[in-house]
Amino acid sequence: MEADAKAKAKVLDKGFVELLDTFGDDLTVVNAARVSFNKETTTLTPKDEKLIKYLAEHNHVTPFFHPQIRMRLKMPIFVAREWYRHQIGFARNEVSRRYVDEKPEMYEPAIVRARDAKLKQGSKSEAVHQNPLAVVMIRDINERAMETYTELLDLGAAPEVARTVLPQGMYTEFIETGSLAAYARLCGLRLDPAAQLEIREYANAVKSLLMSKFPVSWKALMGDAGDPGDTLPLPLVAEASAKAKAFEGNGC
Numbered sequence: 001m002e003a004d005a006k007a008k009a010k011v012l013d014k015g016f017v018e019l020l021d022t023f024g025d026d027l028t029v030v031n032a033a034r035v036s037f038n039k040e041t042t043t044l045t046p047k048d049e050k051l052i053k054y055l056a057e058h059n060h061v062t063p064f065f066h067p068q069i070r071m072r073l074k075m076p077i078f079v080a081r082e083w084y085r086h087q088i089g090f091a092r093n094e095v096s097r098r099y100v101d102e103k104p105e106m107y108e109p110a111i112v113r114a115r116d117a118k119l120k121q122g123s124k125s126e127a128v129h130q131n132p133l134a135v136v137m138i139r140d141i142n143e144r145a146m147e148t149y150t151e152l153l154d155l156g157a158a159p160e161v162a163r164t165v166l167p168q169g170m171y172t173e174f175i176e177t178g179s180l181a182a183y184a185r186l187c188g189l190r191l192d193p194a195a196q197l198e199i200r201e202y203a204n205a206v207k208s209l210l211m212s213k214f215p216v217s218w219k220a221l222m223g224d225a226g227d228p229g230d231t232l233p234l235p236l237v238a239e240a241s242a243k244a245k246a247f248e249g250n251g252c
């Protein structure tokens with residue numbers, strides 16, 4: 001995952017997470033909490049930072065719903081379908097292949113991870129024994145799917161029908177708006193080592209982008225920043241992660 005000056009992080013081989021806009025900041029969280037006492041502050045103080053930490057540690061979640069984030073994401077369909085399982089606190093609009101018939105892009109991993117016989121789902125960190133062959137196989141099937149898609153369009157097939165031959169590794173793009181609390185829940189689950197590597201890369205990108213915009217609140221929600229791949233979830237995130245895992249069942 002690489003970030004540039006435009007608050008855009010490159011993910012995987014062709015994907016990205018781009019921060020388009022934010023509403024509010026750490027002070028937004030503070031004032032949402034202090035309205036209970038009909039108080040408001042204009043400057044973030046150490047006392048306010050302690051309040052934010054207290055809110056996160058004691059699972060007082062509503063103040064964290066007030067800051068809003070708008071992003072544009074580009075990810076493979078199989079990742080997007082997992083991402084979309086997180087619905088509360090999010091709104092999304094996606095590129096439609098019913099209307100768009102430009103040549104799609106495909107995710108082509110450099111390493112094809114081996115299946116872990118000890119797990120019903122997931123993979124090992126090691127590649128399959130014949131990794132070069134596996135990489136070529138994925139590339140070949142993508143090219144064949146693209147050729148068939150183009151041929152169907154040339155025959156006059158509607159894009160909504162021709163798209164049926166496109167693989168799950170095809171990239172899609174969507175604009176997403178969510179609350180700070182919603183993104184904390186999402187990252188709390190998708191940064192878990194049990195989550196699929198590809199979706200962890202996207203959660204890592206989101207985490208890195210939001211740390212700079214909401215430094216106090218994000219640290220309170222997610223724990224010490226440390227390694228971008230590490231997370232020490234506090235009650236808000238931990239509870240959401242446990243509920244989501246129980247709901248998802250098969251861990252998709």
